[in-house]
Amino acid sequence: MPEFKPGESLLGMGLHGRCYMCALVALALLGAMAWSHHNRRKQARVRALQINANYTASRPRILVLLHSYRDKRTGQTIFNLFERATCPLRVTVAVWQENNHRKDVDCWSCYESLIPGHRASPRNGFADLVRVVNRRSSTSLGRLHAIRESMRLMDMDESFTLIFQPGIEIAHNWDTVLLNFMGDAERTSSCDATAPRVVLTQLPGDARENQCRSVVDAPGTFPILQKKYRIVSLCPRPFRYRPRHPVPCLAVTSMMCFMRTDVLRRALDASVVQAAPLYAADLLLSSMLYDAGASFYAVPCQMTWGAPSKRVSNYRPPGWGSTIPVVSPSYSRFCGATATEVSERASTVPDAESNVYFP
Secondary structure (H helix, E strand, O other): OOOOOOOOOHHHHHHHHHHHHHHHHHHHHHHHHHHHHHHHHHHHOOHHHHHOOOOOOOOOOEEEEEEEEOOOOHHHHHHHHHHOOOOHHHEEEEEEEEEOOOOOOOHHHHHHHOOOOOOOOOOOOOHHHEEEEEEEHHHOOEHHHHHHHHHHHHOOOOOEEEEEOOOOEEOOOHHHHHHHHHHHHHHHOOOOOOOOOEEEEOOOEOHHHHOOOOOOOOEOEEEEEEEEOOEEEEEEEEOOOOOOOOEEOOOOOOOEEEEEHHHHHHHHHOOOOOOEOHHHHHHHHHHHHHHOOOEEEEOOEOOEEOOOOHHHHHOOOOOHHHOOOEOOHHHHHHHOOOOOEOOOOOOOOOOHHHHOOOO
């Protein structure tokens, strides 16, 4: 490299020296442009949070409960819940995280990597609206235990609660859509008009079919009880066309159910929470809510799509093989089942076609 003395002009360096200096300037400019592009992309991901940050105390608040069992997608789910909400400031996310701390990704670290700051404001993702409780995955007792402990430890005062599955995609403006459907269902519900107890639910649809479709146009899915390999579980059955109003159904799923917070508290206080895997947790949660006087409705439009991780679907709490979680007799009669046991060994349900309602 030619020597550049102080006071010597750039032209005095010769051709090679000028080329070298131009290359350095070009690399510096490219680095600055790449860094600027990175920052613009990062801030664009929270632009939706800045637009609708006009929260007022008169609007109902929503508590989102996430049970994360060794799920690396939980941080992205938290971000999506805020980014896709009409009014993100009325949303509070409570995460019950069960991880193997040596192998699994922490949801808070993943969430922080998606936002440009660490304090709550419309500019950095409302970090103070997220609560995370960490537990060891080896001590997990399943979804229902996580829901109960989250409600007990965090002591939130939100008007509505959404139980949601990490890793599942949710539609834009989900908070407004669910609140509107809740009001619609409460007006038509057979429950006490002074204290309506409505639960909205939906099983996730196929991601390939719904990732580009509008939430207004896509027909939703209807949960049905189905027995496969001696295991009773909920399965999605799509509507033939989009209903105008929420449709009554027989059960709810813990992957997405929306209700008033006092309805969930009443159900948890009046029931014994049993350790159960995901497929049995849906029926047990349905039984608990039904005994608390709730009515179940399927959301008419498709709001969720995707699938839980295999770790969540295949997980069995300790001692599951020696215990038989029992559905209440009243809920069993409501479903028309002839058996009250929900286990891997023995259970019966009515024919799947009889549980499908197409408006």
